[in-house]
Amino acid sequence: xxxxxxxxxxxxxEARRFSPYCWRVRLALAHKGLDAETVPWRFTExxxxxxxxxxxxxxxxxxxxxxxxxxxIAEYLERxxxxxxxxxxxxxxxxxxxxxxxxxxxxxxLVKLIVSDIPSLLAEADRDYFVSSRxxxxxxxxxxxxxxxxARLPEFRASLQPLRAVLMQQPFVAGEEPDYADxxxxxxxxxxxxVSPLKVLEESDPLHAWRERMLDLFGGLARRxxxxxxx
Numbered sequence: 001x002x003x004x005x006x007x008x009x010x011x012x013x014e015a016r017r018f019s020p021y022c023w024r025v026r027l028a029l030a031h032k033g034l035d036a037e038t039v040p041w042r043f044t045e046x047x048x049x050x051x052x053x054x055x056x057x058x059x060x061x062x063x064x065x066x067x068x069x070x071x072x073i074a075e076y077l078e079r080x081x082x083x084x085x086x087x088x089x090x091x092x093x094x095x096x097x098x099x100x101x102x103x104x105x106x107x108x109x110l111v112k113l114i115v116s117d118i119p120s121l122l123a124e125a126d127r128d129y130f131v132s133s134r135x136x137x138x139x140x141x142x143x144x145x146x147x148x149x150x151a152r153l154p155e156f157r158a159s160l161q162p163l164r165a166v167l168m169q170q171p172f173v174a175g176e177e178p179d180y181a182d183x184x185x186x187x188x189x190x191x192x193x194x195v196s197p198l199k200v201l202e203e204s205d206p207l208h209a210w211r212e213r214m215l216d217l218f219g220g221l222a223r224r225x226x227x228x229x230x231x
Contacts, residue, residue, distance in 0.1 A: 004036035011121035018194040020187030021070040027183040030218040087180040114196035116142040
């Protein structure tokens with residue numbers, strides 16, 4: 001068994017890991033060729049990761065070192081395992097814009113389309129926490145957040161045009177081969193695929209083809225996870 005452990009968010013089904021930030025790290029570990037025992041973690045299990053001084057996952061334990069936050073973990077992996085395939089082209093700071101864009105455009109757009117699908121994946125205590133905290137954040141019931149989401153899909157898809165323009169020219173965000181830039185962006189789409197039946201991307205979209213390539217990476221690591229999406 002590996003001496004690495006990765007705490008990942010899940011609901012009642014431990015196979016259905018759905019945090020976009022945990023997926024960034026899971027793929028980063030695979031990119032580096034590093035094994036890790038994945039530990040299921042739920043919203044109300046804060047004490048389980050208190051040792052890392054974090055209230056959220058991902059949390060990575062690597063020997064005697066504990067690291068929280070997906071960006072910090074990626075930097076740690078790059079620094080600690082320089083002999084393994086590189087996650088970053090040059091300096092990590094070169095990808096901060098991509099991370100910011102993914103958080104503020106991709107993930108921020110997706111949450112308003114899929115957040116009401118998540119409670120059904122959670123046990124009662126986690127469901128109560130999730131609904132209460134998210135309704136406080138949005139200032140309305142979750143059903144209202146995602147109301148008329150099919151009608152709003154074209155606007156969300158249009159917001160992805162910068163990413164689409166890149167992927168019309170090359171197979172991955174990073175170029176001919178994927179790196180952490182792809183894992184950053186893919187995490188959000190994997191989140192949506194796992195938690196929601198909503199068909200976020202049209203099959204004719206270059207983003208859909210890219211997502212299919214991402215699902216097949218590392219022997220189908222992401223594709224093997226149970227999905228709810230219709231496509």
